[in-house]
Amino acid sequence: MALPLVRCASIKKTEAQTSQTSARTPSEEWERFEAACGKAQEQLTALYEKALNEVGEDNAAIFEIHQMMLEDDDYLDAIKSIIDTQNATAEYAAATTGENFSAAFAAMEDEYMRARAADVKDISRRVVNVLTGVDDAQMIDDKPAILVADDLTPSETVQLDKSKLLGFITRHGSSNSHTAILARTMNIPALVGVDFQDDWDGKLAVIDGYNHCVYIEPAQELLSAMEEKRSNDLKQEALLQNLKKKPNVTLDGKEIKVYANIGNAGDVGLVLQNDAQGIGLFRSEFLYLDSQDYPSEDQQFVIYKRVVETMAGKKVIIRTLDIGADKQADYFELDKEENPALGFRAIRICLTRKEVFKTQLRAILRASAFGTVSIMFPMIISVREVRDAKEILEECKAELTERGVAFGNVEVGIMIETPAAVVMADELAEEVEFFSLGTNDLTQYTLAIDRQNPKLDHFYDAHHPAVLRMIKHTIEAGHRHGCWVGICGELGADQTLTETFLRYGVDELSVSPASLLPIRKMIRSLDLSKEAQV
Amino acid sequence: MKQFTYTITDPVGIHARPAGLLAKFAKTLDSTITIAKADGSKSAEARKLMALMGLGIKTGETVTVTIEGGNEEANAAAMEEFCKENM
Numbered sequence: 001m002a003l004p005l006v007r008c009a010s011i012k013k014t015e016a017q018t019s020q021t022s023a024r025t026p027s028e029e030w031e032r033f034e035a036a037c038g039k040a041q042e043q044l045t046a047l048y049e050k051a052l053n054e055v056g057e058d059n060a061a062i063f064e065i066h067q068m069m070l071e072d073d074d075y076l077d078a079i080k081s082i083i084d085t086q087n088a089t090a091e092y093a094a095a096t097t098g099e100n101f102s103a104a105f106a107a108m109e110d111e112y113m114r115a116r117a118a119d120v121k122d123i124s125r126r127v128v129n130v131l132t133g134v135d136d137a138q139m140i141d142d143k144p145a146i147l148v149a150d151d152l153t154p155s156e157t158v159q160l161d162k163s164k165l166l167g168f169i170t171r172h173g174s175s176n177s178h179t180a181i182l183a184r185t186m187n188i189p190a191l192v193g194v195d196f197q198d199d200w201d202g203k204l205a206v207i208d209g210y211n212h213c214v215y216i217e218p219a220q221e222l223l224s225a226m227e228e229k230r231s232n233d234l235k236q237e238a239l240l241q242n243l244k245k246k247p248n249v250t251l252d253g254k255e256i257k258v259y260a261n262i263g264n265a266g267d268v269g270l271v272l273q274n275d276a277q278g279i280g281l282f283r284s285e286f287l288y289l290d291s292q293d294y295p296s297e298d299q300q301f302v303i304y305k306r307v308v309e310t311m312a313g314k315k316v317i318i319r320t321l322d323i324g325a326d327k328q329a330d331y332f333e334l335d336k337e338e339n340p341a342l343g344f345r346a347i348r349i350c351l352t353r354k355e356v357f358k359t360q361l362r363a364i365l366r367a368s369a370f371g372t373v374s375i376m377f378p379m380i381i382s383v384r385e386v387r388d389a390k391e392i393l394e395e396c397k398a399e400l401t402e403r404g405v406a407f408g409n410v411e412v413g414i415m416i417e418t419p420a421a422v423v424m425a426d427e428l429a430e431e432v433e434f435f436s437l438g439t440n441d442l443t444q445y446t447l448a449i450d451r452q453n454p455k456l457d458h459f460y461d462a463h464h465p466a467v468l469r470m471i472k473h474t475i476e477a478g479h480r481h482g483c484w485v486g487i488c489g490e491l492g493a494d495q496t497l498t499e500t501f502l503r504y505g506v507d508e509l510s511v512s513p514a515s516l517l518p519i520r521k522m523i524r525s526l527d528l529s530k531e532a533q534v
Numbered sequence: 535m536k537q538f539t540y541t542i543t544d545p546v547g548i549h550a551r552p553a554g555l556l557a558k559f560a561k562t563l564d565s566t567i568t569i570a571k572a573d574g575s576k577s578a579e580a581r582k583l584m585a586l587m588g589l590g591i592k593t594g595e596t597v598t599v600t601i602e603g604g605n606e607e608a609n610a611a612a613m614e615e616f617c618k619e620n621m
Contacts, residue, residue: 061551065583068554072583101584110590116550120584 022089029083033090036130041067043126066123075101075120091131098124146205148196167207169194169214193454243520244275252529256502258520259315259510261488264290265303268310270513278315280436280510281376281488282307284360285323293331294356297363304367317374317436317510318364319415320357320389322346326452341444346379351388361396368408376413376436381420386431417441417489422470425477435478436510439489443467462491472504479505486510498522503532536601536610539572540617547592552621557583559616564604567613572596 022029048063069075075097082093102117102124128134147168167189189209196214206215206226215222249255259280260271264287271279287295287303308316323329324345337343350357364375377389390412400407414431416422417438429435440451446467449456471487478485486508491497493515501509502523511519544552548569560567560580570577571589578585580599591597599617601610 061554065550065554068557068583072557072585074582074585104588108588108590110547110592113549113587113590116587119550 020086020088020092022083022087022092024089026084026087029088029090029093030080032131033079033083033094033127036090036094036127037070039130040070040123040126043130044070062119066119066126069119069123070127089131091128094124094127094131098128146207148200167191167209169196169207171195237517241517243517243524246520246524248277248520248523250502250523251525251527254502254528256506256523257486257508258516258523259317259486259488259508260513260516261510262307262513265307267513268307271516272310274513274516276314276513276516278317278372279307279311280315280317280486280508282316282318283322284318285321285327288321288323288329288332289327291329291331294359297359297366300360300363301366304364304373305370308367308371308373311371313371315372315374317376317413318367319376319378320347320360320364321350322378324349341441341450347377347385347389348379350377351385351392354392357389357392358396358399361393362400365393365396365400365407365410366405368410369406371408373408374411374413374434376415376434378415378438379417379441380414380428381418381424383424383427383431386414386428390431413483415488416474417445419446419470422474425474426480429478429481429483433483435474435483435485436508437471437474437485437487437489437492439467439471439487439491442470442489443491446470462494463497467491468497468500471501471506475504475506484508493519495519495522499526499528499532502526502528536606537598538610538614539596539598540614540621541596542591542593542621544621545593547595548586548589548597548621550587553583553586555620556616557581557586559612563601563609563612565601565606565609566603567609568600568602570598570600572598574598 024032044063044067048067078097078100079090079093082088082096083090086093088096098121102120105117105120106114108114144164144166146166148170149168150171165188169191171194189207191207191209191212191214194214197216200216203217206218206223207213208215208226208229215226218226247255248258257277257280259278260267260274260276261281261283262268262271262279263283268279282304284300284304287300291299304316304318322345323332324334324343325340328334332349334344334349344352350360361375364373367373375393377386380386393412397407411433413434413436414421414428415438416425416428416435418441421428422442425435443449443460443462443464444451447460447464449460471491475485484507485505486492487501487506488510492501492509493511495518498509498519509519542548548556556569557580567580568577569580569586569589569591571591572595576589578589580586599610599613601613
């Protein structure tokens with residue numbers, strides 16, 4: 001899978017140089033250490049607060065843990081002992097103690113605890129850096145770099161500072177995992193399933209997203225070639241910027257809507273920057289995943305309203321809660337399932353836990369008073385579900401009317417992402433005003449292939465004719481009953497299929513903000529009056 | 535000295551977050567609190583975060599909590615309450 005950019009950066013920083021023997025007295029060294037510890041605590045407080053604001057308490061907790069580790073008696077005693085008995089510098093004592101403690105964690109049976117070895121090293125490194133005057137080596141406030149990690153969860157991926165993250169490499173995960181999809185949304189080159197070496201830390205690296213490989217300390221020749229590739233990429237991107245404000249019309253005059261997919265309110269900037277005509281998929285579950293408890297109607301309303309107002313009258317299609325399967329929030333207390341993808345998720349949760357659903361629907365309805373809002377229900381398999389969901393929506397409208405709260409006209413649509421919905425498309429189209437094809441799940445369910453399993457990448461064919469026929473059938477069925485039909489899954493951004501979809505008659509493509517301009521360029525280059533080239 | 539046993543229900547055991555909370559909480563009490571594995575193979579003072587984490591206690595494991603010195607009665611009750619809420 002080609003990724004859009006090629007960039008190079010050193011992976012983190014080189015270790016600070018520490019000299020072992022001190023010219024100072026042990027008590028002077030201990031004072032140096034305590035002062036540095038205080039500084040490190042301040043840095044951690046700042047990091048904690050930043051994280052708290054941006055990503056919520058759960059994700060910020062790690063910095064609090066680091067602070068507590070820095071106060072740990074055993075850790076401090078060990079450092080003091082090295083300073084006292086070996087006449088060592090504070091930085092040597094801190095670095096050595098960090099190594100010793102992290103080795104103890106690394107030897108533990110439990111995988112989670114083994115991973116804590118990195119935290120102990122981290123806090124020691126932070127103190128050593130303060131002592132030696134090296135800039136903080138933490139990814140989160142360091143110079144731009146490629147991040148190398150065993151694995152990143154979706155919420156970790158989201159919380160990374162996009163301006164500092166030039167790319168990431170993870171050992172686990174597959175190219176179809178949620179994390180990889182998010183990376184594409186953020187336009188960040190990502191390599192997953194790479195068995196990296198620990199000694200990559202601090203080395204120069206180049207990710208070649210086109211060939212899905214990484215070069216560590218590349219030779220000058222290769223580096224020049226990569227730099228040229230990157231500069232071509234940037235030129236291409238500049239060209240695409242020229243497309244802004246131009247209509248999305250094929251050479252023979254067929255116009256198509258190009259909308260953007262977003263995962264949180266912060267992405268709206270990218271949507272406007274890339275000149276999208278609307279938001280075709282606002283994944284509302286991020287509101288729930290970033291939260292410690294069910295987000296209230298008011299909390300949700302504020303976020304939806306911000307997006308709707310920012311889009312200033314352009315369409316915003318909000319997909320109701322699609323949680324479950326690979327997206328979990330603890331407070332939902334969902335049971336572990338043998339087959340989560342086929343389990344209690346999305347609309348199934350909403351129709352069961354009606355109050356959770358109604359809270360969200362009221363928040364969306366209230367936001368609709370500030371612009372153009374559509375509501376989209378995910379994971380539909382039957383007409384009954386759509387009717388039930390619509391009935392609940394009507395209840396919510398009645399409640400708001402009773403409360404004297406304003407709301408606008410909302411268009412109602414459904415995701416088509418199950419084979420059942422495709423087969424039932426004619427009947428479903430009678431119930432709603434639009435369809436949006438969720439090609440990721442539709443592909444997974446049609447081919448019976450798990451997106452999260454890297455072993456199946458070999459069997460996975462994104463262009464499988466069964467999937468393409470399903471898409472065609474859905475578009476035709478929708479049109480027979482006056483529904484407009486869009487595609488909001490990954491396939492919508494696949495330029496090799498754009499012509500096929502346009503020939504099927506698709507009305508809208510909704511893609512990640514980074515894919516907006518390339519797709520628009522592709523649309524403007526097509527001529528549907530000519531025979532299709534196979 | 536007061537003692538009670540508690541079975542960990544947190545799905546990841548006494549991992550960093552609960553250990554951190556426990557260490558923080560233990561520092562507010564005027565007793566010496568010790569957490570020991572059921573088989574007695576390892577124990578750690580509750581104020582010491584890294585030692586606590588070093589126990590590697592998993593979900594479903596039973597630990598013995600010992601409270602010594604200070605207001606043992608009140609601190610034992612507070613510790614039991616804490617365990618139920620956080621671990």
